[in-house]
Amino acid sequence: xxxxxxxxxxxxxxxxxxxxxxxxxxxxxxxxxxxxxxxxxxxxxxxxxxxxxxxxxxxxxxxxxxxxxxxxxxxxxxxxxxxxxxxxxxxxxxxxxxxxxxxxxxxxxxxxxxxxxxxxxxxxxxxxxxxxxxxxxxxxxxxxxxxxxxxxxxxxxxxxxxxxxxxxxxxxxxxxxxxxxxxxxxxxxxxxxxxxxxxxxxxxxxxxxxxxxxxxxx
Numbered sequence: 001x002x003x004x005x006x007x008x009x010x011x012x013x014x015x016x017x018x019x020x021x022x023x024x025x026x027x028x029x030x031x032x033x034x035x036x037x038x039x040x041x042x043x044x045x046x047x048x049x050x051x052x053x054x055x056x057x058x059x060x061x062x063x064x065x066x067x068x069x070x071x072x073x074x075x076x077x078x079x080x081x082x083x084x085x086x087x088x089x090x091x092x093x094x095x096x097x098x099x100x101x102x103x104x105x106x107x108x109x110x111x112x113x114x115x116x117x118x119x120x121x122x123x124x125x126x127x128x129x130x131x132x133x134x135x136x137x138x139x140x141x142x143x144x145x146x147x148x149x150x151x152x153x154x155x156x157x158x159x160x161x162x163x164x165x166x167x168x169x170x171x172x173x174x175x176x177x178x179x180x181x182x183x184x185x186x187x188x189x190x191x192x193x194x195x196x197x198x199x200x201x202x203x204x205x206x207x208x209x210x211x212x213x214x215x216x217x218x
Contacts, residue, residue: 003169004100005160005186006127007178008118012097013088014217017121018061018113019044020084025064025103030076045114048199050181054112054152058133059092059144065116065135066144073116073142089124092216096177097125106169110186112152116142131159150200156186181205 009016022040025031039060046052065073100107109122110131118132133152136145151159164170176183176190181201187193195206195213206213 001103002100002103002170003171003174004105005174005176005190006097006105006107006109006181007176007183007196008109008113009120010179011177011216012090012093012109012125013085013121015084015088015092016044016047017085017088017117021080021090021117022061024080024084028076031064047182050201052152052182054150054155055084055146058114058146058150062114062135062142062144062146065114068142070141077116077120080117081124085121085124089189090216094125096216097127100175101126105175108163110151110156112150112155114209131156131163153182154185157189158185160186178202186209 004024006012009018019040022036026033026040043057043060047057047113065139097107106129107126107127108129108131109118111118111125112133113121114133115135116132118130122130131151133150134147136143136147149155149158171190173192174190175192175194176187178187178196179196179198179202181199183212184202184205193206193211195202195211197215197217198206198213203213205211
């Protein structure tokens with residue numbers, strides 16, 4: 001059995017779920033439209049450039065969760081999944097997951113997206129093992145705080161090693177699929193790094209290092 005790791009956003013789905021949630025809040029009038037959209041777009045630009053401060057971003061995006069009841073958030077998330085996420089599904093991504101599942105590999109999605117957004121998407125994709133940004137709750141409600149290390153850049157390596165310490169899995173003959181330059185730290189420690197519809201920076205690195213490059217969109 002090999003370990004098959006997958007980034008989520010712009011890898012297994014055709015878009016960024018975190019940014020999509022922010023745009024969903026803007027479009028629904030749940031937040032100040034001009035300010036929130038500007039900030040949401042800026043953070044996405046920073047991410048693409050490989051310059052995102054993940055904890056500044058999390059403070060921004062989790063603020064809404066911290067001041068909104070879980071009951072209301074759940075209703076909103078159902079609408080978000082239906083109208084925003086389901087159209088992002090990629091048949092080739094599902095086929096790739098099935099290929100590894102059929103080979104008996106252990107599938108894990110590892111993403112910096114917070115658990116509230118990431119979990120239903122991963123379940124939709126049929127993957128139950130998830131490493132994501134965990135959130136602090138109090139009396140069943142989100143506080144807006146992060147629980148532990150966010151799996152972003154080197155944080156993905158940290159969180160993966162913690163997960164490995166609690167399982168029988170190992171990195172021998174492991175795979176990791178990602179679109180982003182931000183995932184270089186994790187791609188460097190697996191046996192088979194694969195660039196999936198990569199951004200320009202990752203594409204150049206993958207070519208230089210002779211990493212496999214694939215598309216799940218074409």
